[in-house]
Amino acid sequence: EVYTSVAVLEDVINTETKIISSIEEYIRLESEKLDHLNRYMKRYQEQNNLALRNIEDYLENPLNIYLLIKRLTVELQAVEDLIGLNNVEKVSSNLDLYKNRTDFPTVQDFNGTIRSLAVMQDVYRLNTSAFASGQLGKFKYDTELSSWDCIQFGNHYYEKEYYNYSHSWFEEGKNRFSRKFNEFGETNAHLNYVQARIKEMDEIFRKNNSLVNHEDRETELFGEHCRKDMTPPIEILSKLKCKYVTNNKPYLLIAPFKVEEISMKPRILRFYNVMSDSEIEKLKELAYSRFETAKISRKGIDLALDSSRLAKVAWISKTTHECVAKISERISDMTGLTTRTSEPLQTSNYGVGGYFKSHWDFAHPKFFNISTLARRNNGNRIATLLFYMNEVSQGGHTVFPLAGVIAKPIKGSAVVWYNLYPSGDADNDTRHAACPVLTGTKWVSNKWLYEYGQEFLRPCELDPHATGYDFFK
Numbered sequence: 001e002v003y004t005s006v007a008v009l010e011d012v013i014n015t016e017t018k019i020i021s022s023i024e025e026y027i028r029l030e031s032e033k034l035d036h037l038n039r040y041m042k043r044y045q046e047q048n049n050l051a052l053r054n055i056e057d058y059l060e061n062p063l064n065i066y067l068l069i070k071r072l073t074v075e076l077q078a079v080e081d082l083i084g085l086n087n088v089e090k091v092s093s094n095l096d097l098y099k100n101r102t103d104f105p106t107v108q109d110f111n112g113t114i115r116s117l118a119v120m121q122d123v124y125r126l127n128t129s130a131f132a133s134g135q136l137g138k139f140k141y142d143t144e145l146s147s148w149d150c151i152q153f154g155n156h157y158y159e160k161e162y163y164n165y166s167h168s169w170f171e172e173g174k175n176r177f178s179r180k181f182n183e184f185g186e187t188n189a190h191l192n193y194v195q196a197r198i199k200e201m202d203e204i205f206r207k208n209n210s211l212v213n214h215e216d217r218e219t220e221l222f223g224e225h226c227r228k229d230m231t232p233p234i235e236i237l238s239k240l241k242c243k244y245v246t247n248n249k250p251y252l253l254i255a256p257f258k259v260e261e262i263s264m265k266p267r268i269l270r271f272y273n274v275m276s277d278s279e280i281e282k283l284k285e286l287a288y289s290r291f292e293t294a295k296i297s298r299k300g301i302d303l304a305l306d307s308s309r310l311a312k313v314a315w316i317s318k319t320t321h322e323c324v325a326k327i328s329e330r331i332s333d334m335t336g337l338t339t340r341t342s343e344p345l346q347t348s349n350y351g352v353g354g355y356f357k358s359h360w361d362f363a364h365p366k367f368f369n370i371s372t373l374a375r376r377n378n379g380n381r382i383a384t385l386l387f388y389m390n391e392v393s394q395g396g397h398t399v400f401p402l403a404g405v406i407a408k409p410i411k412g413s414a415v416v417w418y419n420l421y422p423s424g425d426a427d428n429d430t431r432h433a434a435c436p437v438l439t440g441t442k443w444v445s446n447k448w449l450y451e452y453g454q455e456f457l458r459p460c461e462l463d464p465h466a467t468g469y470d471f472f473k
């Protein structure tokens with residue numbers, strides 16, 4: 001599918017250009033054919049009218065007889081050939097060529113796009129009329145949805161039994177119908193359909209005596225944080241520090257890491273300027289060609305469920321390019337941990353309204369048999385580094401609903417936290433989500449470090465839930 005990545009859609013626009021040329025070519029061929037037929041027709045008519053004026057006189061002339069026979073044999077055959085000339089096939093085979101491309105959108109993409117836009121509307125509580133007239137957050141685009149489009153959204157919410165959203169979309173569809181925002185030759189049948197649905201839902205509302213809205217629990221949980229202002233309250237803010245960190249590395253004395261605490265519990269840090277613009281461009285390029293296979297190679301304890309994550313991901317190993325190895329070294333310097341047991345870097349590009357519902361990055365003992373996992377892999381995901389590769393124009397924040405923490409994408413920065421206590425116990429408060437991208441796109445890279453190999457770098461402490469241990473000592 002293509003709607004799960006905005007980057008993939010860039011190519012789709014070029015394919016669309018080619019499709020438009022194909023259709024233009026078809027119209028040109030068909031127009032030529034019709035012009036030709038028109039000329040034949042005119043000649044036929046002239047001759048026929050002439051004959052009809054006085055049939056006997058007409059047939060007196062042997063040349064007319066010759067021409068009559070000619071018209072109805074040789075010429076008619078030519079006309080028939082012209083009518084039968086199949087431009088459709090020629091163009092269809094061209095179109096098929098484009099449609100068979102792996103990045104060509106399908107009807108599933110169309111439905112997926114509606115689904116994700118609906119999540120976006122729900123999370124950001126976008127007003128239906130405003131949304132349909134191109135108002136997305138603080139931006140107003142001059143793109144309008146038609147009556148037909150509104151019906152599609154209405155249907156989507158109807159099927160999910162989100163009746164008040166459904167109702168508002170059908171209402172919008174009705175208004176737009178009368179305001180001639182309709183297309184595809186919509187008829188009154190559409191309007192009747194919309195009115196029937198509205199009536200049906202009014203009935204449901206009347207029976208339930210209130211508006212019904214079955215909001216998705218997970219969406220509700222992180223949505224609340226996605227809508228919030230990102231500045232933490234002053235009493236928390238005043239306790240958070242920032243610092244230059246060298247981690248006892250001589251070369252870091254010259255260019256120390258700029259680190260900021262963004263949460264105390266769980267402890268979450270943001271490192272600034274830890275991925276350069278050229279590294280970002282390189283990673284995007286490497287990721288792009290790996291997006292397809294990435295889905296297949298997704299295995300093990302990646303907890304991402306397809307339905308809960310709307311992004312394309314690529315796994316990029318250290319050996320792929322020197323910049324990936326460099327980033328790995330930097331990660332060691334930042335955390336004081338080894339990357340030897342880590343997973344390859346995961347680079348993701350979010351799709352239309354792309355989001356990632358609340359999850360833990362580690363295999364949670366509640367859902368996984370940790371001892372089998374530990375034997376198979378390098379233990380559990382001890383720490384997460386989340387690199388932001390661009391600034392999202394609206395939305396796309398990372399939120400930690402249980403901790404009440406919001407991290408905004410800042411290009412070149414990385415947000416870092418431990419998923420596990422020094423004892424190896426899970427830190428439930430690290431549960432987090434990626435808010436839908438409202439406008440723009442979002443690129444991130446994740447690095448997950450594993451327990452194995454960290455024994456001496458991050459030793460156990462007496463208190464199993466000790467949080468004293470830090471990335472910067």
Ligand SMILES: O=C(O)CCC(=O)C(=O)O
Binds near residue numbers: 434
């Ligand atoms: O993109 C984000 O903000 C979070 C991504 C994330 O949580 C993940 O990939 O595990």
Ligand SMILES: [Fe+2]
Binds near residue numbers: 359360361432
């Ligand atoms: Fe995550």
